[in-house]
Amino acid sequence: MASAEEEIAVKEPLDLIRLSLDERIYVKLRSDRELRGKLHAYDQHLNMILGDVEEVVTTVEIDDETYEEIVRVSSFAFFSNS
Numbered sequence: 001m002a003s004a005e006e007e008i009a010v011k012e013p014l015d016l017i018r019l020s021l022d023e024r025i026y027v028k029l030r031s032d033r034e035l036r037g038k039l040h041a042y043d044q045h046l047n048m049i050l051g052d053v054e055e056v057v058t059t060v061e062i063d064d065e066t067y068e069e070i071v072r073v074s075s076f077a078f079f080s081n082s
Contacts, residue, residue, distance in 0.1 A: 017042055025050075032058045053078045 010016050020039050027035040027048070034057075037050035055076045060069050 014042075014044070017046075032060075034058075051079075 009019065017039070021041075023039060024036065025039045027037075027050075029035065033055065035050065035053055035055055037053035039048060040051050041049040055078070057074045057076075059072045059074075061072070062068070063070055
């Protein structure tokens with residue numbers, strides 16, 4: 001259960017993001033894409049600056065002969081020098 005201080009600190013959705021500064025976060029994008037990285041900054045429009053980012057793209061295809069789903073996961077890492 002959250003402490004009284006944590007409950008007071010999260011009054012609006014952006015408060016939760018503020019508490020995630022300098023933490024690794026997971027961002028779900030359109031087209032089955034995901035980003036994972038350390039949150040350095042954000043603005044009121046939810047533009048985010050991430051460091052040490054890993055992008056994961058998941059694609060699902062149907063085999064023409066067996067009609068089975070084929071799930072492919074591609075991962076790309078982008079690391080900063082800081």
